[in-house]
Amino acid sequence: MKTDEIIKLYNEYVMPTYLKSPLVIARGKGARVWDIEGKEYLDFFPGWAVSGLGHCHPFVVKALKRQLSKTLHVSNNFYNELQGELARVIIKNSFDGKVFFANSGAEANEAAIKLARLYGGPDRFETISMENSFHGRTLATLTLTGQEKHRQGFEPLPEGFRTVPFNDIKAIEEAVNEKTIAIIVELIQGEGGINVASKEYIRFLRRFCSKKDILLIFDEVQTGMGRTGKMFCFQHFGIEPDMMSLSKTLGGGFPISALIAKRKLADTFTPGTHASTFGGSPLACVSSLAVFEAIKNNDLLLNAENMGEYLFERLKTLKEKFSFIKEIRGIGLMLGVELSRQGKLIVDACMKEGLLLNCTQDKVLRILPPLTVNKKDIDEGIRLLEKGFLSQL
Ligand SMILES: Cc1ncc(COP(=O)(O)O)c(C=O)c1O
Numbered sequence: 355m356k357t358d359e360i361i362k363l364y365n366e367y368v369m370p371t372y373l374k375s376p377l378v379i380a381r382g383k384g385a386r387v388w389d390i391e392g393k394e395y396l397d398f399f400p401g402w403a404v405s406g407l408g409h410c411h412p413f414v415v416k417a418l419k420r421q422l423s424k425t426l427h428v429s430n431n432f433y434n435e436l437q438g439e440l441a442r443v444i445i446k447n448s449f450d451g452k453v454f455f456a457n458s459g460a461e462a463n464e465a466a467i468k469l470a471r472l473y474g475g476p477d478r479f480e481t482i483s484m485e486n487s488f489h490g491r492t493l494a495t496l497t498l499t500g501q502e503k504h505r506q507g508f509e510p511l512p513e514g515f516r517t518v519p520f521n522d523i524k525a526i527e528e529a530v531n532e533k534t535i536a537i538i539v540e541l542i543q544g545e546g547g548i549n550v551a552s553k554e555y556i557r558f559l560r561r562f563c564s565k566k567d568i569l570l571i572f573d574e575v576q577t578g579m580g581r582t583g584k585m586f587c588f589q590h591f592g593i594e595p596d597m598m599s600l601s602k603t604l605g606g607g608f609p610i611s612a613l614i615a616k617r618k619l620a621d622t623f624t625p626g627t628h629a630s631t632f633g634g635s636p637l638a639c640v641s642s643l644a645v646f647e648a649i650k651n652n653d654l655l656l657n658a659e660n661m662g663e664y665l666f667e668r669l670k671t672l673k674e675k676f677s678f679i680k681e682i683r684g685i686g687l688m689l690g691v692e693l694s695r696q697g698k699l700i701v702d703a704c705m706k707e708g709l710l711l712n713c714t715q716d717k718v719l720r721i722l723p724p725l726t727v728n729k730k731d732i733d734e735g736i737r738l739l740e741k742g743f744l745s746q747l
Pocket residue numbers: 402457458459460461463488489490491540544545573574575576601602
C-alpha cells in the first residue's frame with residue numbers, strides 16, 4: 355500500500371485521537387527508522403521514549419524470539435519465573451519494596467492512587483499533583499494531570515484530586531490538609547515542557563511527606579530506565595520515594611508498566627483489591643529483563659550522561675546562532691529547547707530533512723534520543739535541526 359492509501363484507511367477506520375504526521379513507518383533499527391518508500395530518518399523521539407534503547411535492540415529481539423516458542427501468556431493466578439525475576443531486578447536497581455505489573459503508564463499511576471487510598475483509609479484519600487504535569491488519560495489519571503485542556507469535556511471528574519504550582523514549597527504547605535494521602539510529581543515534567551524539579555523542592559517534599567505520613571510518588575514513566583544518565587531520575591536527588599511508576603523504556607518497545615511501592619505499603623494490596631489481566635506477561639518480562647541487561651552490559655547509563663552533555667553543548671551552539679531559541683534545559687538525554695515561536699513548523703521542517711523530534715506546550719522541542727546514541731548521530735541530528743531552523747527564517 356502507498357502512504358495516502360494507508361492514511362485513508364486510518365481516516366475511515368481508526369478513531370482520530372492523535373495529531374499525526376503524514377509518515378508511514380515500516381521498520382526501525384537503532385536510532386533510525388525508514389518509511390514505506392524507503393526514506394531514512396534519524397529518530398530523536400523514538401516512540402515517546404518507548405524505544406528508549408533504539409528500535410529493535412538486539413537483546414530485546416533475541417529475548418522475545420526465544421520466549422515466543424515457550425509461552426506467550428501466563429495467567430496471574432499462576433506463577434512464572436520471569437515476573438518474579440523482573441520484580442527482583444527492578445527492586446535491586448531502585449529501592450526496597452515490591453512491584454505491581456500493568457501495561458501502560460496510566461495504569462501504573464492508577465495503581466498508585468488506589469494503593470494510596472487503601473493505605474490512607476476512608477478519611478485520607480486526596481492526592482496532590484503539579485500544574486503542567488502529565489500522568490495519563492484514564493479518568494483518575496487525567497484528573498491528576500495538571501493541565502485543564504486534557505480534562506475538558508470529561509466532567510464530572512472523580513473527587514479527591516488537587517493540583518498546585520510545580521517547584522513551589524509554599525503552595526504544598528498550604529494545600530495539604532488532613533485528607534491528603536499522597537503527593538505525585540514528575541522529576542522532569544515531560545509533556546509539560548521539560549521542566550526540571552529543583553533539588554531543594556524534592557528534598558523538602560521528602561522531609562515534609564515523611565513528617566506528615568504522606569506518600570511521595572514519583573512518576574518516572576518518562577524519566578526512568580536510564581533516560582537521565584542514572585537508572586532512575588530520583589537517584590540524582592539523594593532521596594527515595596514511597597512509590598514510583600514506570601513504563602515506556604521499561605519494555606524496550608514491548609508494552610509493560612510497573613508500580614514499585616516500599617515494603618511497608620506494598621502488602622496493602624491483597625488478592626482481589628487490584629489486578630491487570632495482561633500485567634507482567636512473559637513476553638513483557640523478557641523484554642524488560644533484556645533492557646536491564648543491555649543498559650548494564652553496554653554501559654548505557656554512562657553513555658546517556660556523556661551523550662546528554664555532548665548534545666546539550668551542541669544545542670548551545672545553535673542557541674548562539676538562532677535568536678528564537680530561548681532556553682535549553684533537561685538532564686541527560688531528556689532535553690527541551692524552548693523557542694519564542696511555534697515549534698510545530700520546525701518539527702515538520704526537520705521531518706522533511708530526515709529528523710524526527712517532538713514539540714510540546716507549543717514552543718518546546720522535546721529531544722529524547724535513544725540511550726545508545728553516539729556522537730556521529732548527534733552531529734547529524736544537529737546538522738538536520740539547523741537545516742530545519744534555517745528553513746523557517
Ligand atoms: C510522565 C508520564 N506519566 C504517564 C504517562 C501515561 O502513559 P501511557 O500513555 O502509557 O498511559 C505518560 C505518557 O506520556 C507520561 O509521560
